[in-house]
Amino acid sequence: MNVLVVVAMALAAISSLGVVLSRQTIYSALSLVVTIAMISVLFLLLNAQFLFAVQIIIYAGAVMVLFVFIIALLSPDAEDRPGRDWRAVVGLIAVAAVTILVFVAAGNGVTYNSKGFRATQLLGSCTSLNAGPCDPYRTFSYPVDATNAAGNVQTVAGQLFTTFLLPFEITSLLLLVAVIGAVYLTRRGVER
Amino acid sequence: MISTGLFPYMLGLSAFLFTVGATGVLIRRNPLVVFMCIELMLNAGNVALIAYGRFLNSVEGQIFAFMVIIVAAAEVVVGLALITQIFRLGRELDVDDISEMSE
Structure with a gap:
């Protein structure tokens, strides 16, 4: 199992480089398909079966087909010159620094060893699945699969339609706005 | 079950994917590839x-x-x-070359 995780992580990292380094747009798209497939494998191994299915259907299915369709429709040329100059280098250093800082900061809140995890809750909402007294240094033991005892889809749906109902409904509004925007942008007669 | 020791490597993969995506947004010129790199960054967040x-x-x-996947799908529709x-x-x-909106 661990070997599978390492292989999927390595393939995801390599194919993500392919997205950026390919000159042809279609190769970038195909690399992204591989990256997304490997990330979905990671989701499956991380006990997120529902997200695995969603990732395959929405990303590898819908989004990437849309990308490939647009690439076939527009047939963009390969980039003749890479667009890097000093601003890109400065931006890259800044992004790498911020990323490292964020992950160091995130790692500070969580300590782990072979026995379990200890998470610092920053703004402590103690209303999650792990019922118990509300102390800021709750220890989450590992491996505890009680969260997914009823099945992953059922557990996720239970949270999604109770605790997170309002964000879920707002996403429907977002999708409606996106559909209206896409129809408006691509209709005939918009040309100046 | 996968071992707990892999957790920091998961976060490392997430950071790596995010940095690669941000690099692509900075150095690539084709808006399609820029969108793919944005997808890469969103996926990095999902991994974390x-x-x-x-x-x-x-x-x-x-x-x-x-939620992030839904937002990404909506973004792709409008962007494309x-x-x-x-x-x-x-x-x-x-x-x-597409700079009318900033002028």
Whole structure:
């Protein structure tokens, strides 16, 4: 199992480089398909079966087909010159620094060893699945699969339609706005 | 079951994917590739969310990852509509040339 995780992580990292380094747009798209497939494998191994299915259907299915369709429709040329100059280098250093800082900061809140995890809750909402007294240094033991005892889809749906109902409904509004925007942008007669 | 020791490597993969995506946004000119790199960054965030959710034994990470996927899908729809519209105006697909809105 661990070997599978390492292989999927390595393939995801390599194919993500392919997205950026390919000159042809279609190769970038195909690399992204591989990256997304490997990330979905990671989701499956991380006990997120529902997200695995969603990732395959929405990303590898819908989004990437849309990308490939647009690439076939527009047939963009390969980039003749890479667009890097000093601003890109400065931006890259800044992004790498911020990323490292964020992950160091995130790692500070969580300590782990072979026995379990200890998470610092920053703004402590103690209303999650792990019922118990509300102390800021709750220890989450590992491996505890009680969260997914009823099945992953059922557990996720239970949270999604109770605790997170309002964000879920707002996403429907977002999708409606996106559909209206896409129809408006691509209709005939918009040309100046 | 995968071992707990892999957790920091998951976060490392997430950071790596995010940095690669941000690099692509900075150095590539084709708006389609820029969009793919944005997808890469969103996926990096999802990896971190689900890894945290797994190792903290909570489904909330998965719920937020689900929201991120929905937002990414909406963003792709609008973005690709914009790109086809730019192409229809007879413009070259180069993010450095599309600067009307900043002027």
